[in-house]
Amino acid sequence: MKEKYPFKEIEPRWQQFWEERRLFYTDVSDAGKKYYCLMMFPYPSGALHVGHGRNYIIGDAVARYKIMRGFKVLAPMGWDAFGLPAENAAINTGRHPRDSTRENISIMKRQIISWGCCYDWDREIATCEPEYYKWTQWFFLKFYERGLAYKARAPVNWCPSCATVLANEQVVNGRCERCGTAIETRELEQWFFRITAYAQRLLDDLEKLDGWPERVKTMQANWIGRSEGTRLDFRLVPRPDGGSDPFDTIPCFTTRVDTIYGCTYMVIAPEYPHIDELVRGLPQEQEVLEYVRRSLRTPRAARTSESAEKTGVFTGRYVVNPYTSEPVPLWVADYVLMEYGTGAVMAVPAHDERDWDFARRHGLKIKLVIQNPERTLRLEDMQQAYTDFGLLVDSGPFSGLSSSEAIQKMTAYAEEQGFGGPQVHYRLRDWLISRQRYWGAPIPIVYCEKCGTVPVPEDRLPVLLPDNVEFRPHGESPLKRCPEFMNTTCPRCGGAAQRESDTMDTFVDSSWYYLRYLSPHDDHRAIDSQACNRWLPVDQYIGGVEHAILHLLYARFFTKVLHDMGLVEFDEPFAHLFTQGMICKRSPKDGKLYKMSKSRGNVVSPDKLIEEYGADTVRLYTLFIGPPEKDAEWSDQGVEGAYRFLRRLWKKVYDHQDVLRESVPGKIDRRLLDPEERELYRQTNSAIQSITDDLEGDFHFNTAVARIMELLNAIDRLSVHRDSAPSRKAVFAHALRNLILLISPFAPHIAEELWVQLGNPPGILKVDWPTADPDALAMEEVELAVQINGKVRARIRVAADASEEEIRSLALSDERVKKWTEGAEVRKIVVVPGRLVNIATRRHSS
RNA sequence: GCCCGGGUGGCGGAAUCGGCAGACGCAACGGACUUAAAAUCCGUUUCCGCUGACGCGGAGUGGGGGUUCGAGUCCCCCCCCGGGCACCA
Missing domain, CATH: 1.10.730.10 (Isoleucyl-tRNA Synthetase; Domain 1)
Structure with a gap:
């Protein structure tokens, strides 16, 4: 045995030992207590830093512990290998994303192994390989068959820098999640997954997830954003010139139907369909059209920021309040969003802050219909809207009711009368999955002049990514300029046809990878249902909290769809989730603490540390650094x-x-x-x-x-x-x-x-x-603290099994205790076995 | 604004059910070893006051109040930091 700790010699030797003995290679058909220990697979970005390591080290420690507890552990690893950075690098360097990705994978794999983290490498998958993305495409077809994948023209988030559309989930504060560029809204034809059809189940089943951190569940619930309210149809007052309109009612959604008698105007979003027809020939026409044009050009971030002033214009049209039958003016204003509700809002300035601001600004009527039960409100004195619940006044037959009663009764009334009824709205939007980029799984769709949109038949999958493309940033996928790819024949009629040139969001790839680990090389089917049913849900999923909404919501959605398809029995993929905190380090530039990242220049490479101290040191420190669910500063x-x-x-x-x-x-x-x-x-x-x-x-x-x-x-x-x-x-x-x-x-x-x-x-x-x-x-003898009125004044040693009586007398006979109790009345003695004695005294005033 | 976390020494952080606040580590200081340094080992370190000293007393877990024999922990009010959502009707 060497005197000095020879980590450099022993670490590679034991890594080889684990690999040769195949200790982490798992026969999934084997019976036994199973434990599926899954770490979020990484994007092969280049090289890992010690911050990434936390994930693998925690997972490896858990896997090793469970093996020693006698579990059959499945711990696989793979690569979330499609994505923008590789393609952006290709634009800059001309290097093919496939080559740089493969090289990064081999660097990162070496790093993971040198950390002593062990996986079943026979199950290694990379989402950019045809044997994997063939099945991503297959799932797309299945979703398409079930009406869960559809193409639609819609206002979408466009990142001018990445030159692609983004999902709502990838827009943070109006900016691109990746590059921080302000997002523009564009009206484009895009592919969507109908995740909204699962909104309620995704929300309800959060309750099943006992093993998930509360905060992640809250974030998902917020994101789904269920809101219960009432739908009301407002009839359009016919045009004065007797002309026809594209529709005759405008439905709106409200959570406060109790305030309807205070509705003094209605607002529709600038994107509202057919506004031009509504105002055609009216004196307001030009002004309205100009306003709409201007709003549509304004970036969303500027439009929805809190500080933005509430602009809007009167359309010259009126709608009828269904409860009072009174006409109220119809306005267009960009504080109303087309994406939420129906794109139309009944405005009640007295009881809604936004409507209050808008009404004051534009001189609209304000009518008080909810009274504060505590303190009578007078419109003249009000400086802001009264938005709390209260008692209804000036509300016809509903006057005198409380807000909550009124909401129920008035919603029921709307249903009886046929102009509305109860309605639930979700904030969650459908998942936009098409990307105008090359490095992703091609959407397996063909456009034929005769047959229209035709899905590629399953037996012709995968739709392979061509190699010979040019990487240049020009706002459309490089695939579009690759005729060998684009030109194909229609699977239905055999005629000439064009392929879909968009690829899928990489979150589609990562929505099902944990299922593929059970049969990573099966080229007959996407997943092995039997093995999945035995090994899933994943017993422990470990990853960063930054995926709390995106990946984890999409994966849950996928699992539910697969469940409905009869492919798997379970309908939640991850039984226990652990979200580790980020590792931070002071930036050399400004001395502030940031998450480790290459661009900040505050990364610590594991390679140097392992060279200098060994992998075990890095592992031990990483685990010791602080509570694993919290962020930590590397030292x-x-x-x-x-x-x-x-x-x-x-x-x-x-x-x-x-x-x-x-x-x-x-x-x-x-x-x-x-x-x-x-x-x-x-x-x-x-x-x-x-x-x-x-x-x-x-x-x-x-x-x-x-x-x-x-x-x-x-x-x-x-x-x-x-x-x-x-x-x-x-x-x-x-x-x-x-x-x-x-x-x-x-x-x-x-x-x-x-x-x-x-x-x-x-x-x-x-x-x-x-x-x-x-x-x-058990200890034979214990030291007890003796407190007088809650302050420790002495210590006594007693046998661990001493009776309360013995402890009491021992404590009272202690010299120091006597000093403190002298001349005082002992009111009470509390004995807490094994811990302390507290003597409460009272001094007689003498 | 709403919803979650969190606030404890010089620093990272411990503290089952309400029971001795500061485990463990870092840093700092003192000592041993050494020609010297590094490494290692031993000791000290919440703050304030008193004492020549063994010690003694007081305060102390963001602030204020409460419950209790006893509060970092429970209740009420407030302040600050981090995260999520947000002109969401």
């Missing part, structure tokens, strides 16, 4: 600390090799131990107990590592040498042996090596996880 000195600890551990074993090798593990008889030995034995068992609890609970790796450090400190306190008593040697060996087992999921290389040095056969993963001896946890 180079913290890494040193972890390294120091492992060196100390190595030296401990090195210094006591003889003692350790000669003592055979066996039952330890506590009665034969002296107090020091008994204390170490107790601490060993206590460490086993709490580390197991930490891992079974919410992955408290930071406290688990702390407990291991404490155990080594405790081991240090017991002096042992060649001539020590056998019992002492046995306790010492027992403690170290268990420490090595306990640390093995975190620092597996050193654990394997020391395990062998202790005289055990290689392969610590085959050893059972230790269990604590409950008898050993």
